[in-house]
Amino acid sequence: MAGSPHKGFPATGGPRTVLAYLIRRLFAVVIMVLVVLLATFTIFFMLPKWAGQDVAVLFAGKASGAEQLAGIRIKLGLDDPLLVQFWDFVKGIPMGRDYANGDDVTHCAAPCFGYSFRTEVPVWTTLKDALPVTGALAAGACVLWLLGGVATGVVSALRRGSIWDRAAMTTALGGVSLPIFFTGMVAMGLFVHNLGWVKIADNLSTDDGIGTWFQTLILPWIVLAFLNAAMYARLTRATMLEVLGEDYIRTARAKGLGEGTVITRHALRSAMTPILTVFGLDIGVLLGGAVLTESTFNLPGLGLAAVQAISNKDLPVILGVTLFAALAIAVANLVVDIMYAVIDPRVRLG
């Protein structure tokens, strides 16, 4: 019904339904952001207390003296009512925050994602440096996995039962069963150390040329994309097979449209909707994968920052990364929702 683009469809009510849809989605994102803030606050400020831990010790590290701890307790306002603490925590993100203990004031400029009392650096500084690496890693991998997965799935569906189809589906099952950090190590051992085809830079910064970035990221992209490309190939194959059996595809063919047009403009377009749905849910998985890939390839991204913070017991950094990642995912979900409106006429036209 809704598969082919209707040029003559009445435009009345169109924009309004899109607007209503977007407002609904925006509302959902706001709720998600609230849940994320509450969850991180609970995990980092309430749960330890409930488990008998001193929050100040967690934030400062065990090595700090009693005086220092008392100072940090006041700076973080740990003795304030929970609601006040939560409000300060939330307000700091857009407004910045001053951790004050009398004259001793630690300033944390907006956006304040916390302050590492261990390294004496606002967490945002760490995040800002790590962000381009994770962003480039995630974006490249997700392009590769969507293109690779969807293309493989479409070809598998069209050549159903062929050797190509079976090979693709077997690889997909293998891909789902392989841990990213193992494939990463194997790929690195083979292509970097053994064959010497690519060189991975020890460090990545925005000053490095695009060639360095590309060389360093090409293996991580492929490794991170592989697992998900496999899953998307299976999913695309299943939906494509379903869609190709629909009446409107027969109609399109009967109209005398070329096979290419039927596949891309009619079948694939409606097959993309469920794929996009899964993609929206998988952004979190992508980020988790990025954390593992960064640790394997030693890429200085958000994930590596978090993992190093675990071994350094630098809690504010873990908090900052988690919070930032969760907020980024909420925004990414909104983007996916907008894509929905673009792809699916049922959303656009109500």
Next chain:
Amino acid sequence: MTAPLHEPTTEADPIATGGPAADSGVKKVEGRSLKQIAWKRLKQDKVALTGGIVVLVLIVVAVFAPLIVGLLGHPPNEFHQDQLDPLTNLPTGPLGGVSGDFLFGVEPNKGRDIFSRIVYGARISLLVAFLAAVVAVALGTLFGIIAGYFGGWVDAVISRVMDVLLSFPQLLFIISLVSVLPDDLLGLTGSGVRIAVLVAVIGFFGWPYVGRIVRGQTLSLREREYVEAARSLGGGRAHILFRELLPNLVAPITVYATLMIPTNILTEAALSFLGAGVRPPTASWGGMLRDALETYEHDPMFMVFPGVTIFITVLAFNLFGDGLRDALDPKGTR
């Protein structure tokens, strides 16, 4: 129209000839339960059966780990410096020191028996994966059935919570939780705490996957006649939920639990790899890969053994779960 669904018989159709099925000479038609049909199908699925056998072997290995290591290996935390090159700290033997004495070779730097550590690692891996699946299935079934049966605002709230949890960056939240909780909690100490925490958090983030399936199934089941019949006979809510609906949800829940275990194994390995799993020196597969990350250029075998073990384990569970799904669901969705 009268196409025989089971086996074509040359005998006359008992209904057409008017005779009852019990007539001699006519094949007796027996009712088969879903369990019997599924088992018959599963037996014919060689791939799934192989997966199932591998899973069984792994469980046996995990349960009898001390016995197996006693027979074939060395204690998992015993150092064997004599197996290492004093200059490079790499195993002296070929292939990372593989020999009759050390079946999978020894670790570089520490010289611990890799075979024993893999066998003991199976305990952690399977224990966490199974228990987390139990937690996820319990929570998912409970909330899914409630959301599906009651509908309305209850469903709206539960569904929304599931959506939010599903799109969370789970790995980062689990890392956070593990790093915030103390080493001794509720009377547990040492790796016991970590295992309990891992089970709780992996299970907690897993329940929405089960919940969505159960909710969807309940939505369609609650409109069936037998539910209506139970209601008109005066069956209470609890009776309908747990006596009428739940038994019909067992098949999809079983399949989903089986398919959830491999995911949990990968999550546990990932957490151990990141340093948020069980504490060393307790052996875990992910932890071994983390150690291997430092030396794999020079001693790739230390990486290959745990990596391949994870792969085989996860693949076996996936194959078995897929087969189970096909066996229990004649239509084979997806």
